[in-house]
Every structure is written in C-alpha cells, then in structure tokens.
Amino acid sequence: MSKNLTNSLAIALVSTVILAAHANAQSGNLSVASNCGSTVVHAQVTRSTANSVIYKVVQQTPQYNLRRPEVVSGARVTLFANFLRQEPGVVLFNLNGTSTECTLVEWKPNSVTIELPRLGLVEPKNAEIQIVLPDGRIAKNFPVLYVSQPDIVVHEDTIPQPLPPAPATAPAVYASPVQGGLILQASSQ
DSSP: OOHHHHHHHHHHHHHHHHHHHHHHOOSSEEEEEEEETTEEEEEEEEEOTTSOEEEEEEEEOOSOOOOOOEEETTOEEEEEOSOOOSSOOEEEEEETTEEEEOEEEEEOSSEEEEEOOOOOOSSOEEEEEEEEOTTSOEEEEEEEEEEOOOSOOOOGGGSOOOOOOOOOOOOOOSEEEETTEEEEOOOOO
C-alpha cells in the first residue's frame, strides 16, 4: 500500500474516532490517538462557543525510516531491476542536478553492473542512480548516499599468515652403542 494511501486511511480512521469521541465528550477539548497499521496519528478536537468542531492533526509519526545505502565513489556496483530487456540502455548518475553516464560493465534482463564515476567529495552527498532503457524510459531509480573513497583499505588476502610448524627432525645422535663401548659421532659443521 502506498504511503499516501496509508496516511489517508489513518486520517480517516482518526476522524471517525474523533466524531464518536466528540459525540460522547462533555468537555470542550478532547485529544485522540489512533493506530492504523504502523502509523500512529494524534488529533485534537476543539469545541468552540458556537458548537462548531475544529479537527486538527497534531502529530504523525513516520511509517518507516528508510536510509539511503552508502556507495563509495568509483565503486563497481550491480543494480537489480525487472524487465530490463536484452539490448542495453544507459545508467545515469545524478548529483546536485548534474548527470553523468556510468561505464557499463554488464547488462542483463534483471541486473546491470556499472562503474560509478570517481569524484573527490568533502562530505557525503545525496545522489541518484537511474537505469534508462534503450527507448528512453527510466526503468528504476536508486537513491544513494555517495561517499568519498577511504584513505586506507586493508586487503585481508595480503595479510601474512603464520607459517606452519616445521616438521620434526630426527633426534640428534651423539653416540651409538657398540660391543665393548660407544662410538662417538663427530659433527661436521
């Protein structure tokens, strides 16, 4: 269900609750809170001296908190969307009203792999990536938070690992028994 439709349903529900509560209220002011799914709407009813009723939405909590995914400048990303067709289109990167065409690595009917432009950023910026079909229609928009490249990158495959233990050597023999005594072994180093 769309956010606007959910909000409209919540406001309509609050209006119904307010009317019922107002009919039963004896005092001049009444506050009502209603829960419609995950949306909570608070409303206030004020009765004026002429017995007219004023309805006012006081506060509405957001339905969800959606953060933009962080994307690093110059990164290679794969975007998923349906019905992209076989023939490739273009992918545009929009930042502050300026569009740049991204380098297309791979185009499939359900995904696109691209390389984003490398930009020097002082701070993270809100941006948008658009997949555009060959006929010019926008297939999908991806709002992102564009961040600068990190100053240090640790590659885990290059971190030296400890060597396995050396195989056990044969115990040193300094003397061997023979009939009538010992034979001493001389080391030749």
